[in-house]
Amino acid sequence: MPRFEAQKSPMITYQIRQYQDSDHERVVDVFTKGGEEYIPSTFRHVLLLPRTLLLLLGVPLALVLVSGSWLLAVICIFVLLLLLRLLAGQPWKEYVAKCLQTDMADITKSYLNVHGACFWVAESGGQVVGTVGARPVKDPPLGRKQLQLFRLSVSSQHRRQGIAKALARTVVQFARDQGYSDVVLETSTLQQGAMTLYLGMGFKKTGQYFISMVWRLVDIYFIQLSYSFPSA
Template sequence: MPTFEAQKSPMVPYHIRQYQDSDHKRVVDVFTKGMEEYIPSTFRHMLMLPRTQLLLLGVPLALVLVSGSWLLAVICIFVLLLLLRLLARQPWKDYVALCLQTDMADITKSYLNVHGACFWVAETGGQVVGTVAAQPVKDPPLGRKQLQLFRLSVSSQHRGQGIAKALTRTVLQFARDQGYSDVVLETSTLQQGAVTLYLGMGFKKTGQYFMSMFWRLADIYTIQLKYSFPSA
């Protein structure tokens, strides 16, 4: 695998290198915390939906009209908010669990032992603070050779230092060196920081869809993005 020179932030020095098995615990921690950070924003997004506001207003009012009890209505609102919070939490928990049971269960096997794939970490002070991975797309469009970017995550304490951008550049350089025509990825409308990062680096939006019925009800799209190399 090609190696990449240390890259420096003006604030904190960091180094991007290939994943090692000894990194696994910290990589899982960075990835898990990064995904679970979207639980509160999912909950807030759901609260702003007209259908949710109608539910939070209509059901308690119906209880008041039927029972005459405002206390019951207040309890109902708290129960509905709790259920919404659990509903916002579960898809992220399920996604993390799925990843940890599949490709991230054995990162060396899933990435480093696969031709044309790799997994990198960003390290500072001897600690892994960021991750990114890439695998070949199995069935790319005719005449294209595509690499998919996965698992980009940076610990909350180390954001704003250019690490996510450097990790993305590492994937782009790897793809260029390996002769790929495109780098593709998926993110969500909820992950605006990631969307802004990718668009700013030259990725173009190619489509969007709802990943499941939950995401449709929550009105959160999965966004498809692509970076094409000029020579392709």
Template structure:
């Protein structure tokens, strides 16, 4: 029997329960929207790269030298920015597409039937948060590790402690099942997630930027 955790806050009440098949569509919506929220931060990150500065300076300069038109040069800057926006979308869209064909294609099969767990936070009869956990296939010698996946909370329900409650649920599940560690991957752009995980006792062992340019 899996634990059912009920949490209350001054703003709202919610409870955390195990995933059920009827949650599937809402869970996918939360997962996809959560990933797409990182696109603006990725675009801003791309704008800070030296090679982006070279593009934004070099392309319009080349256009002026070739055409003599400052109007075309200005349009070329807009075109480069447009391409950068498309580029910022690619890693997140690619990741979502990959998950929809792997673990998120059948959550019951991928998590609940694979010695893992998948939990949802429900408020007012609506799923507003999700998190999953799966055993690490090749953990370090002598360790039994659970990997945390897809922590996401609806933007309308943040600030109520739901993300922390979902994370605590995974940690408790790991303790109950005899895991020695809970691990996860994130990117350097997910600063809010970093703060949450560190506040809950996780340690950084590496940091990466999703995608390349």
């Protein structure tokens, strides 16, 4: 089983190695918590949207004018906030569920058994604390051979210690060794830490889009990024 040299910092020692089937439960846990932790920040984002502010002010005010009841208006605000909280959580829950039902259901089959693909974990203290996968793009632009980075996640207790960058670099080095011309990936506008990491590594923005109507409702779009090797 391929292993990589252990990385050290004043706070943590970790190693990046290829995924094993015995890692699956912990990998799913790290990935799921990593995705769902964006729900609170999505809720705050939704609350600041102009249309949301208009809704929170306009509907209760209309109730006061029609019924004359401030109590009904206050209850309305609480109900609206609850509905907005549910709306903020829906896209992330759907995203995580879709991943767990597709490639994350059988990582060995989806990555390790695919030519030109791989899945790695970061391990610290005998425990998986980070994940990343990569698979070849099925229909790349003419003349390009592209590898797509997937499922980069680090447990909240092990962040700001260089693990995410080391995992991303592992994918870039793998792509270089396998003769790919580009590494491509997608991240959301809400994931500013990820954006800073990728742009700092030399990735360039190539496009953006809403992946579904639910994401459009919360006004969060996905950004496409690409890292091209000079010799490509």
